Amino acid sequence: MQKYGLVIHGGAGVILRNEMSPELEAQYRARLAEALAAGYTVLDRGGTALEAVTATINVMEDSPLFNAGKGAVLNADGICELDASIMNGRTLEAGAVAGVHHIKNPINLARDVMQKSAHVMLAGKGAEVFAQSLGYEMMPESYFKTEFRAKQLEKAKELEQTHGAKSASLMQERVTFTTVDDNYLIQQFKWGTVGCAALDQHGNLAAGTSTGGMTNKKFGRVGDSPIIGAGTYANNATCAVSATGWGEFFIRASVAHDISAQMEYQGKSVRDAAAATIAKVGKLGGDGGVIAIDAQGHIAMEFNSPGMYRAYHLAGQPAVVAIYGDEAKQ
Ligand code: ASP
Numbered sequence: 001m002q003k004y005g006l007v008i009h010g011g012a013g014v015i016l017r018n019e020m021s022p023e024l025e026a027q028y029r030a031r032l033a034e035a036l037a038a039g040y041t042v043l044d045r046g047g048t049a050l051e052a053v054t055a056t057i058n059v060m061e062d063s064p065l066f067n068a069g070k071g072a073v074l075n076a077d078g079i080c081e082l083d084a085s086i087m088n089g090r091t092l093e094a095g096a097v098a099g100v101h102h103i104k105n106p107i108n109l110a111r112d113v114m115q116k117s118a119h120v121m122l123a124g125k126g127a128e129v130f131a132q133s134l135g136y137e138m139m140p141e142s143y144f145k146t147e148f149r150a151k152q153l154e155k156a157k158e159l160e161q162t163h164g165a166k167s168a169s170l171m172q173e174r175v176t177f178t179t180v181d182d183n184y185l186i187q188q189f190k191w192g193t194v195g196c197a198a199l200d201q202h203g204n205l206a207a208g209t210s211t212g213g214m215t216n217k218k219f220g221r222v223g224d225s226p227i228i229g230a231g232t233y234a235n236n237a238t239c240a241v242s243a244t245g246w247g248e249f250f251i252r253a254s255v256a257h258d259i260s261a262q263m264e265y266q267g268k269s270v271r272d273a274a275a276a277t278i279a280k281v282g283k284l285g286g287d288g289g290v291i292a293i294d295a296q297g298h299i300a301m302e303f304n305s306p307g308m309y310r311a312y313h314l315a316g317q318p319a320v321v322a323i324y325g326d327e328a329k330q
Contacts, residue, residue, distance in 0.1 A: 003297030005314030006039045006049075008032065008056055010066050011192035012244045012289035015307030015323055025323065028065060028309055032321045035059035036311045039196060040319070044121045049198040049206035049240070050088055050111065056082075057107040057210050060194035064146050066309075067192030069105060072212025074153040075221075079146035080212050083226035084110040085121075089205030089234035089295075096121040096226040100128055102138040107210045108228070109136065121226065149215070156216035165167045192309075193225055195242025197234070197293045205295060207232050207240035207256070214248070223247025229257035236295055238263040239270045245281065245288010245305065253281050259292055259300075274300035301328075 012034055039056030043049070060067025072080040084106035085096035095114025098121065103109050109131050113122050122130055132138065193211035200206075209232045211225040224230035224247040231247070233256035234240035240257040255277055262273035270292050278290060282304045289303025291310060301310050306325050313319040322328045 002201050002203050003315060004043045004199050004235075004294065005297055005299070005312065005317075006043060006052055006056065006196055006198035007037065007243060007291040007293050007299045007301060007312040008036055008039070008194070008310065009058075009244050009289065009291045009301070010035075010060055010194050010309030012287070012303045012305040012308035013192075014305065015309070017324055020323075028323060029321050030058065031063045031065055032309055032311045033319065035194075036313050036319055036321070039198060040313045043198060043200050044315070045151050046201050048202070049200040049204050050086070052198040052200065053086060053196045053206045053208040054105075054107055054111055056196040056198075057194055057208050058105050061105050061107065061210055064148075065192070065306045066194050067212045068194045068210040069283060070144050071149065072144055072190075074145065074149050075213070076216050076218040078145075078150070078153060079141045080149075082106045082144075082210070082212055082215065083222060084111045084208070084210040085226040085232040086114060086208035087206065087228055087229055087234040087240070088114065089207070089236040089240050092235060092269045094120050094228045094232075096228060097127045098123040098222045099220060100124070100131075101141060102128055103131055104139050104143070107208050108211075110208065120228065123222075124220075152215050152278075155324045166259060193244040195232070195244060195291060197240035197291055199293050199295065199297055201241070203236070203295060205234045205236050205240035205293065207234040209242045209244070211244075224250035224255065227251055229254050231256060233257045233260050235260050235264075239273075239292045239294040241274075241290055241301050243288065243290045244308070245303075246286045249281050249284050249286025249289060253277065253286070255281060255290060259290065263294070270294040270298050271300040271302070272301040274330065278285040278302045280303050296320040
């Protein structure tokens, strides 16, 4: 019988037991389990990997807990600026959107770019004009904004004043803060991106990623998430991958394609390839993680940050949800 299943992430970063309340932890675990179940149900009834990826990511985009869709981080202008991408491992078709402000589920628009346009990536206003031409509802900016993200932006701006532009957007984990609350706000600045990699009963792979990017981002900054080969990649011959982490490094290391390439050219297992790529990111000075599944249903969940919100469900096995570094890695 063809194996099938999926693996998901809700962002990697400084996620520590002693800084997480039991209530918040329970909320994360519940939402991850719900997202996983949404995708698994699709696969279980014979649906496609692509459908499973969008169904899973939609749950996390609609939850304010994650940095995607509703509850995404705010850019320097105080609005959510969303990126997403998706790839079909069977056809190597791909779609992506960057810098959209009014799309409830950016992963769906990325899928429509792939399936209904002649392009792979649409950015900004043009992407939204394309969405309108397909009848998408334009959500008000207020739909996406949460109080938590507003506080975070305030902190980021304060930090920018006291420690300079780089500290606010990039170097925050190297600065020590005085209160646990401040620490928590700061550590969540750029984490919480969501992603999914799935293998369906037809033997096809797909992957997708959706994010708000990094708090206080400016100048139209785009990270790895909407970039095919960096944040997302899928190829039936190798694997499906979604990444999360410090996007600048993930772009430079071509993370998602690098994992696939090691499998294709060197015959590595998905887990060895993912571990080698994350080690490369670490050498460059970046942090974060990836989830991946290969065409035989082997998975990888590799990260060099203290934690990564993650979960997987393979046919015939129980679903597994994990958050901290000392929990299930496979
Ligand atoms: N990789 C995303 C970005 O740099 C952020 C994240 O994964 O949380 O935009």
